[in-house]
Amino acid sequence: MTSAPAVEVSALRKAYGHKKAVDGLDLVVEQGEILAVLGPNGAGKTTTVEILEGFRHRDAGDVRVLGEDPATAGRAWRSRLGVVLQTTNDLAEATVGELVHHFAQYYPDARDADEVIDAVGLREKVGTRSRQLSGGQRRRLDVALGIVGRPELVFLDEPTTGFDPQARRSFWDLIARLRDDGTTILLTTHYLEEAEHLADRVVVVNEGKVVAQGAPADLGGRTARQALVRWTAADGPHEERTDTPTAVVQRLAQTYGEVPALQVLRPTLEDVYLALIGRTSGDADQDAATETTEDAR
């Protein structure tokens, strides 16, 4: 028997005034899987996640999270969810250790608080007040508070923004361990390599709709994933898309011997993603620059 999905969303809509933030979005997260939601700034990811968490009202559509409608579900439902919120300023004077131990008390079957502190890599900061943590350390504390209750389903909205590369790697290990424990995880991210590394499935959202979904290696379909063979002949540059680049190169070698300016290119997840959202990598660089400015504020 297959179990019911952890999350089922159909025809979800939410507008802010005239702005359609979510515009007929469909989504399923199976139990035990890691689903990554990708999309450019303003695509509607946070709005969707906040509706699933029960923090925002929807205008239309059906939503089931762990079998209940988040708009009406109660405390027992909420205790089964791990919601990673930004730590509020009210808690700024509490230490890492105090916060994680304190939050653990709210849940019937909480994880061991000290193990969680170790898992997010904050052991050395256990006595530090939350206001004295760096941005990346604060985010790790947010994650610790989100998982200490041993949730069945965890929502992570851009969990590793502001992490250094080493912290990102150890966070990925933590997420893999949560998955091994059977936790279902929905995360949003702007990091394509994060989605590729972690996710069983990726959903690409653009302008409030799902524009593609699949395993990271299959996203965009077979054609988008084909290799591109390029070479230059006497009459100029040539290119050929193919599932069998070796055969194409063999054919070219028979014609030319040493093939002039031969290249075999494989599209990366980033290439496929940018094509799906109708951008070029120049636009993506622009987004990255904008994000850096926002982070710097």
Ligand SMILES: Nc1ncnc2c1ncn2[C@@H]1O[C@H](COP(=O)(O)OP(=O)(O)OP(=O)(O)O)[C@@H](O)[C@H]1O
């Ligand atoms: N509280 C709000 N009031 C008005 N407009 C909003 C509000 N929250 C979001 N929006 C708008 O809705 C759209 C979707 O925003 P949302 O935050 O869901 O996008 P996102 O995909 O999470 O973006 P990002 O990657 O930048 O976090 C954007 O155009 C945004 O400006």
